[in-house]
Amino acid sequence: MTFYEQLRHFADSYFLVFMFLVFLTFCLWPFRPGAKAHVEDARNSIFKEDHDG
Structure with a gap:
């Protein structure tokens, strides 16, 4: 199993x-x-510090 395949398996399952x-x-x-x-x-x-004018 290559490093890419291991990362792909990790990303597809555990991640x-x-x-x-x-x-x-x-x-x-x-x-x-x-x-x-x-x-x-x-x-x-x-609504805090709400000034109508």
């Missing part, structure tokens, strides 16, 4: 699983129990 886990982590990160304060702050950040 795909790794990237899926990273994607899943990013999708679920805002829903963790300790993130409520950060989510609330981000949600209301567009």
